[in-house]
Each structure stands twice: as C-alpha cells, then as structure tokens.
Amino acid sequence: MFKNNPSAQMSYDTQEQLAKDSRAEAERQVKEYKLKLETGFGFPIVVNELGASQGAGGTVRSVWNQRVKCEHHSIDLAHCDAWLRPARLAHELMHIDLECRADVAGVRKTNVGKRPLKEMLRLYDLMPHQEGLLRKLLSYSMNVPVDMLVDASLLRQFPILKPAMFVSACRFQEKNLAQDLSRESMPANFRAALEALRTASALFTDETYGHATRFFAPFRGTPAGKMAEQLYHAFLKSFPLIKPGGHYELVDRFGTIIGFPNLHAWDPRPCWKLVPVQTPKPAGSGYDFNVEQAILDTGAVSAGSVPSYDAIIKQVMREKNSQAGNDGFSLRLDDDFSIPAKIQWGARPAPPSKTAIPDGQRMEGKRGRRVREISHQCIPAMASAV
Ligand SMILES: [Zn+2]
Numbered sequence: 001m002f003k004n005n006p007s008a009q010m011s012y013d014t015q016e017q018l019a020k021d022s023r024a025e026a027e028r029q030v031k032e033y034k035l036k037l038e039t040g041f042g043f044p045i046v047v048n049e050l051g052a053s054q055g056a057g058g059t060v061r062s063v064w065n066q067r068v069k070c071e072h073h074s075i076d077l078a079h080c081d082a083w084l085r086p087a088r089l090a091h092e093l094m095h096i097d098l099e100c101r102a103d104v105a106g107v108r109k110t111n112v113g114k115r116p117l118k119e120m121l122r123l124y125d126l127m128p129h130q131e132g133l134l135r136k137l138l139s140y141s142m143n144v145p146v147d148m149l150v151d152a153s154l155l156r157q158f159p160i161l162k163p164a165m166f167v168s169a170c171r172f173q174e175k176n177l178a179q180d181l182s183r184e185s186m187p188a189n190f191r192a193a194l195e196a197l198r199t200a201s202a203l204f205t206d207e208t209y210g211h212a213t214r215f216f217a218p219f220r221g222t223p224a225g226k227m228a229e230q231l232y233h234a235f236l237k238s239f240p241l242i243k244p245g246g247h248y249e250l251v252d253r254f255g256t257i258i259g260f261p262n263l264h265a266w267d268p269r270p271c272w273k274l275v276p277v278q279t280p281k282p283a284g285s286g287y288d289f290n291v292e293q294a295i296l297d298t299g300a301v302s303a304g305s306v307p308s309y310d311a312i313i314k315q316v317m318r319e320k321n322s323q324a325g326n327d328g329f330s331l332r333l334d335d336d337f338s339i340p341a342k343i344q345w346g347a348r349p350a351p352p353s354k355t356a357i358p359d360g361q362r363m364e365g366k367r368g369r370r371v372r373e374i375s376h377q378c379i380p381a382m383a384s385a386v
Helices: 006-021 023-041 085-104 117-123 128-157 159-178 188-208 223-241 246-257 291-298 309-326 365-377
Strands: 045-049 058-061 073-077 110-113 264-267
Touching: 006 023, 006 159, 023 045, 023 085, 023 159, 045 085, 058 085, 073 085, 085 128, 085 159, 085 246, 117 128, 128 159, 128 188, 128 223, 128 246, 128 264, 159 188, 188 223, 223 246, 246 264
Parallel strands: 045 073
Antiparallel strands: 058 073, 110 264
C-alpha cells in the first residue's frame, strides 16, 4: 500500500498484526457495547451482514432516521476481514450512540434538504447531469465531520480498536485520495469545498494515528489543504466539549468553513414523518418509478406496476456498486445520497414480469429478505432527496 513510505508500511503491518491478535477481546467489548446501547436506550439494533459483492463500508439508520416507522436501529455491515469487523461494527454503533444521546437530551434532529436538488444544482452553477457531484458534496459535508467525531470518540472509549481502526483508515484514504476530480468541470468554489473535505479526512488520519502516515503531505500549503486545516481545527475545538447533538452543529460549522453554509437543514421530527407520500405510477404510464416507495409502502410489489421485480433489484444494486467502487465515502453514515431516490428506467418498456407479486401479498422467504436488505440501503436520508 505504501510504495514510497516504508515506515508507514511497517506501521501498517504491525497494526494489522495487533488487530488480529486482539480480535477476541475487541469482539467481546463491541458486543458488550451493543448490548449497553440496546438496554440503555431501549431499542434493539439489527445488524445485516452484507455479502462480498454488496459494497464497502457500512450503512447505519437509527430508529428516527427510518423512512418507515419501526422500533429498531439498523446497520448494514459490509463484508470485511473478520479481525476488522469489531472496529467496523463499533463505528456504526457509535453513530447510533450519538443519535440516542441527542434524543435523550431532547435535541435529536433529522437531516433534511434545505432545498430540492434541482434548485441546488442551479444555485451552485452545476449542470443538470452533475447531480452526482452535488450528492457527493452533501455526503462529504455530513460524513467527514461526523466520522471524525465517531472515530475520536471510539478511540477514547475503546483503545483496543485502535490498530484495526488505523488499518481501516489507511484503506479508506487510499480510495479517498485516488479519486481524480481534476477532469470534472465544476465551479471553482465547489471544487475547493469538495477537495477540502476529503483532504481534511486525510489530515485527520495522519494526526489521529501519530503521524504514521503522510496522506495529507501533498495538500499542505494548497488552497484545499489550508481549508482542510481550518476544518480539522474546528473539529479539534469542538471535540473535547462536545454535548449531545453537537454533531449537528459540527456539520453546520464545516458547511460554513467550506463556503456552503446552507447545504443542510434539520428537523426535530423523525424521518418517517417527513417523507412525502408518493403514489407509484399506474402500469404503462411511464418508467420513472420510485422503487423504495413501492417496496416499503406496500410491502410487496403490485403486479403490473413494476416492469420486473428482479430488474429493480439489479438496477438498485448496480447503482449502489458503481458508486461504491468509485467513491471511498460511499455507504457510510446517511450516505444514501449515493443511491438515486428514483431509478430512471430506459425509454424501452421492459416486458411485464412473469414473477410479479399479486397486489397486497407480502413477500416471503429469500425474496422477502432481499427486499429488507435493500430497503435499508437505498432510503435517502434527506426527505428532499425524494
Ligand atoms: Zn461513519
């Protein structure tokens, strides 16, 4: 991994071995942590283990961030080495912890879009086809600050996870920094904000793990690097004094520093109360079909209303995996911006499915499980993303 930095490679190898050696104790502590959250805050935490081909990272959704009311938190945990799993799971659990503590303090909020995406595209001088870039900024500006807080809190609470977290962070930075945004045309202030956010994440890794790595070095002194330093210092200033719900303020602070103070808005109501009701179009009326709505609202897909149930699954997974492959930030907290809320079907109608499920009939068995897995992954966190 570290072709030009043998000392970083040595640290990496040593930490990997340490993580493997401490796996059993790490597992025990994380299991205990999960139980403590469940009993302390009163909601079970459902962990779905994803398959090897289902993307990297993890997705977490607290009780209040579900689009359909339910009484449990959910975590989709991507496939990873067994010795990395405790740290990966603990990361998602800490996200839930932050939300639960905010709820108990009466300050929990749902992230909602300040404006519809189309309006934001115009406002930031982006072309209509650049929605992916906008989603990236929305995602980075949320995930970078909150993940700093999550990881710093974890290291304080579970020092045993540090070796595995270091390895995870190095793997993440390798993907994060490999992204080449230079060929993409976009307004200069937008590019600066994106670059600063991902660079701040690199700086955090270097600083947090005792400068064993030099991910930030190429950016030091550049405009992105300078802005990244401001972001990191904002985090350092907040962290020791952080109160329940402080992560929402940190996200807003990051937005101000990068020059996009109006990216996010917050609502104290749970997500399921904010989701606009949509009715799937009747059969034959078009192919701009809201997949999640059909799956979640009816619990089954009505015969004739969907071109093919398997086509939906494949399309969602294709979108998901293509995002995961290109974007190191994919599939992290509320990173459902990476999944289009609407799947645009091609101009050519697909033939009616032979396997369509009759109206009102709930899916069971293998197919039902797949629906639940996908419903956790593809629900946009922001009501306005719908
Ligand atoms: Zn996270």
